[in-house]
Amino acid sequence: MRLSISSAAILIAGLSRAAAFTPAPLASNVAQSSALSMVASVPRTETSSPAASDWSPESWTKAVAKQMPVYDDPAELEAAVKELERVAPLVFAGEVRSLHEKLARVSQGQGFVLMGGDCAESFKEFHVNHIRDTFRVIMQMALVMTFGSAMPVVKIGRMAGQFAKPRSEPNEVIDGVSLPSYRGDNVNREEFTPEARRNDPNLMVKAYYQSAQTLNILRAFSTGGFADISRLHAWNLDFVEDTEEGSRYRKLASKVDESLRFMKAIGIDTSTPEFTSVDFYTAHECLLLPYEQALTRQDSITGKWYDCSSHMLWVGERTRDLDGAHLEFTRGIGNPLGVKISDKCTPEELIRIINTMNPQNVPGKLSIIVRMGAEKLRKNLPELIRAVQREGKAVVWISDPVHGNTRKTDNGYKTRDFDNIRAELRAFFDVHDEMGSHPGGVHIEMTGEDVTECTGGVSSVTDESLKLRYNTACDPRLNGSQALELAFLIAERMRLRTGLPPL
Helix, strand or coil: CCCCHHHHHHHHHHCCCCCCCCCCCEECCCCCCCCCEECCCCCCCCCCCCCCCCCCCCHHHHCECCCCCCCCCHHHHHHHHHHHHHCCCCCCHHHHHHHHHHHHHHHCCCCEEEEEECCCCCCCCCCHHHHHHHHHHHHHHHHHHHHHHCCCEEEEEECCCCCCCCCCCCEEEECCEEEECCCCCCCCCCCCCCCCCCCCCHHHHHHHHHHHHHHHHHHHHHHCCCCCHHHHHHHHHHHHCCCCCCCHHHHHHHHHHHHHHHHHHCCCCCCCHHHHCCCCEEEEECCCHHHHHHCEEEECCCCCEEECCCCEEEECCCCCCCCEHHHHHHCCCCCCEEEEECCCCCHHHHHHHHHHHCCCCCCCCEEEEECCCHHHHHHHHHHHHHHHHHHCCCCEEEECCCHHHEEECCCCCEEEEHHHHHHHHHHHHHHHHHHCCCEEEEEEEECCCCCCCCEECCCCECCCCHHHCCCCCCCCCECHHHHHHHHHHHHHHHHHHCCCCCC
């Protein structure tokens, strides 16, 4: 195989480390003791518009807030929020701006976003090994996709804050007993008892401290050598050993191997930090607004407000009402934002959402996360893209191929078929090819563990074998093998888009 110098350079660039997890120093804010001031670690850049004069971190309380838990003790809620207002931020302004700059390049067709992690984090499953395994698979996927796309891959974990989940019904009824629905471990508990299902604001504080631990672990893994490029490739080789001889997975893995050998042969030292450390960011759904408000801080350099619970936040399909509390809150923060879009969204509505969340049309500020199912996507996505192109809006288009493909088996398990997930991704790429737009990323619910929650793929999970390791507290997740197989398929498609020869 002939490898160009430019291909080797792009592999290097896509895996290099910047300062995503270099904490910026803190400065005291005498005027507002309940909110920690942040000092940015990078020069000031105009990454978002100034907050509107009528916006404040609590202005969302004047709007209708859907999917919000009802707390029976206002004083207890206020005490929990006050405690969160006094804690240190989980992320810093400089880190957020670093991610924003990368997403801006993606919006211009110069990168690809990989977002992955649990459907919902939980207290009982919290363990360093669980975080390690998911982080490892995301890194493996990113390596494959970087090589296949010949462009940098922005790595974002659904971690360190992805607790709360929207519910179809406010209450759950079992054997004639009605209790509040389980809304995630930062709201209530899963056990079907009155005590467990009580909405407890103190769980927000517990979620904060677990998120802080998760971020500490991610920082250690991302900068401590665990993400070494050679180690990642060795793990990928373990995956392809389970595939058929001569499969496209083996062919792509062999090309990555040749590239690494070539770089070492021409004197590139792959033991340097550029090859052993990575930028890794976090994101979660902006759902539990008292928690998000309490962790919102004002940057002492730029004067902008940042939600310091995460580098990026997205608003879900059920809470993206134009006059709703969630859009009101997110319109004033400087973080990169996402919004989930289904086939229910019209082109006119999408433009109004974009104008609300990114009024100055700043590249990288807003990602449109599409979740429709393959057939509906082919029908509805072209009109949405056409409207965005007509209005000249700068967005990152991201595919969420899992949420639109959920079904329930005859034996009662909620699952997703790998073939349907692959079909939606193929439709996503096909539509962007037809429209001349950039398919900017993928957003999936996955875990590094060997669970049996989604059917199909190289792991050959069937409806009958779902019961073996069905561990999710919420929606079914791709296991490590299925997620990595998806990365190989995306890499193969991206090779074609970039003009590289097919495998």
